[in-house]
Amino acid sequence: MSVVLDNELLQTISIVEKITYARVDRCIPRDDKLIFVVGMGDARKIVGPQGATLKKLEQQLGKRLKIIEKVDDKLQFIRNAMLPLKVADISEEDGVVIVHGADEKTRGLMIGAKAQNLRFTEKIVQMYFPDVREIKVI
Missing domain, CATH: 3.30.300.20 (K homology (KH) domain)
Incomplete structure (x- = not known):
C-alpha cells in the first residue's frame, strides 16, 4: 500500500x-x-x-x-496498531504473526467484516516491517 x-x-x-x-x-x-x-x-x-x-x-x-x-519492536508495533483492542498474546514464526484477541468480540473487531480491518493493519505493519507476510487472529 x-x-x-x-x-x-x-x-x-x-x-x-x-x-x-x-x-x-x-x-x-x-x-x-x-x-x-x-x-x-x-x-x-x-x-x-x-x-x-x-x-x-x-x-x-x-x-x-x-x-x-512507532517502535523498533515488530510485535509491540502490531500491539500499538491494534489499540485500543486488547491483545492477549502475540508471537511470530517465519513471517506469520499470530495475534490472540482477549475474547471473541475483540477478535471480531480485530478482523472486521471480510477481514478488512486485519488486512489494513497488515499493510500498515508491512510498511515498517516488510518481512511480515501475514497476520492471523485466533
Whole structure:
C-alpha cells in the first residue's frame, strides 16, 4: 500500500505537528478516519491530557483520528496498531504473526467484516516491517 501525499494531507500533518509538537512519520487516510504513525513518546502529545488535544484535532480536521506509536519492536508495533483492542498474546514464526484477541468480540473487531480491518493493519505493519507476510487472529 502506498500513500500519496497530496497538499491536503501535507497540511493536515503540518497542523498536527504545530499543535502537538509531535513528529508525524506517516498519515494514512481511511474512509472517515486518519491514521497517524508517530515517533516514540509522541502518542501522548497528540492525545493530550484526558484526550483533550485529540478531541480538539478531530473537531478541527473533521475526521476521527487513530494514533499508532512507532517502535523498533515488530510485535509491540502490531500491539500499538491494534489499540485500543486488547491483545492477549502475540508471537511470530517465519513471517506469520499470530495475534490472540482477549475474547471473541475483540477478535471480531480485530478482523472486521471480510477481514478488512486485519488486512489494513497488515499493510500498515508491512510498511515498517516488510518481512511480515501475514497476520492471523485466533
